[in-house]
Amino acid sequence: MATAGLGLQPLPTPQQVTQAVQQGRVDPFSDPRPPAPKPSPAATAAMANGVTAPASGIAPRTPGAPGVPARPAEPAVPALQLSGVIQSGGRPEAIVVLGSQSDSLRIGQSGSPSTPLLPPGWSVESININACSLVLKKGSRVQHYDCASS
Numbered sequence: 367m368a369t370a371g372l373g374l375q376p377l378p379t380p381q382q383v384t385q386a387v388q389q390g391r392v393d394p395f396s397d398p399r400p401p402a403p404k405p406s407p408a409a410t411a412a413m414a415n416g417v418t419a420p421a422s423g424i425a426p427r428t429p430g431a432p433g434v435p436a437r438p439a440e441p442a443v444p445a446l447q448l449s450g451v452i453q454s455g456g457r458p459e460a461i462v463v464l465g466s467q468s469d470s471l472r473i474g475q476s477g478s479p480s481t482p483l484l485p486p487g488w489s490v491e492s493i494n495i496n497a498c499s500l501v502l503k504k505g506s507r508v509q510h511y512d513c514a515s516s
Contacts, residue, residue, distance in 0.1 A: 444485055444502060448511040451495050458493040460500040460511075471500070 477484035491503040498513035
């Protein structure tokens, strides 16, 4: 062929291209977790004899029991720092800081995706501009924040 003398390489054939590409795709809806372990032969024999055991063949573990980590407790109160209060549009706002994030909170706001600095269930009960204070509430629990103590 004349292309060999020019230093050119021939293009791959359609069959070579098809063979080089993996067919199909990963199912985006498949379960990403590895499959559960199969029961041991002893567990299978016990179930056949009428003894009930978990499907995994492993006894259930109780959180807080020796060797089993306890479930993390819900934070007692939001770890906010009150850096100041302002009045905007005739409404008081509290400027709060949590770690590297800051935001303003208004009376009546509750913890939600739109107010990420408030944990779910907590809401802004009151803001006192003169005293530079903020009160959050969750059910019967109340938490006070002052600018001086932040």
